[in-house]
Amino acid sequence: MLCNIDPTLKQIIRDGSTFDSTPFMNQPFEALVHAVISQQLSIKSATAIRQRVHALLPKNDISIHAFNQISLADYKKAGLSEAKTNTIQGLIPFALDKTNDFNQLHTYPNKQVKERLRQLKGVGPWTVDVFLMFSLKRLDILLQAT
Numbered sequence: 001m002l003c004n005i006d007p008t009l010k011q012i013i014r015d016g017s018t019f020d021s022t023p024f025m026n027q028p029f030e031a032l033v034h035a036v037i038s039q040q041l042s043i044k045s046a047t048a049i050r051q052r053v054h055a056l057l058p059k060n061d062i063s064i065h066a067f068n069q070i071s072l073a074d075y076k077k078a079g080l081s082e083a084k085t086n087t088i089q090g091l092i093p094f095a096l097d098k099t100n101d102f103n104q105l106h107t108y109p110n111k112q113v114k115e116r117l118r119q120l121k122g123v124g125p126w127t128v129d130v131f132l133m134f135s136l137k138r139l140d141i142l143l144q145a146t
Contacts, residue, residue, distance in 0.1 A: 087122025
């Protein structure tokens with residue numbers, strides 16, 4: 001563990017704020033939607049918007065089809081920009097297209113996941129790295145500011 005190797009990191013880790021990774025620990029599609037929602041937002045803002053989006057879903061249904069039932073207007077009312085709404089709506093056909101093997105992304109190496117997801121409009125390096133770290137539990141990813 002880093003704390004045992006570096007005393008400076010130990011203090012930063014001990015004294016730093018916590019990060020709630022719960023939103024990203026769900027189904028891959030839901031986690032990718034959460035990563036898109038979180039782009040360029042504070043944790044508090046992203047959490048509020050995520051909760052409003054979830055309130056639009058049928059009870060306990062976080063499927064791709066459930067997200068597809070949310071209207072553009074409702075995404076906007078939940079606090080999403082038009083660009084993020086378009087990105088989420090673009091994820092839906094990608095995830096449903098069986099040739100993309102969306103539900104098998106966890107079996108692919110990082111580079112291949114990045115190549116597949118970054119072809120989607122609105123999904124950049126930060127979003128893919130967040131997805132890799134928190135949804136696919138890849139420990140060899142370091143978020144970089146873009």
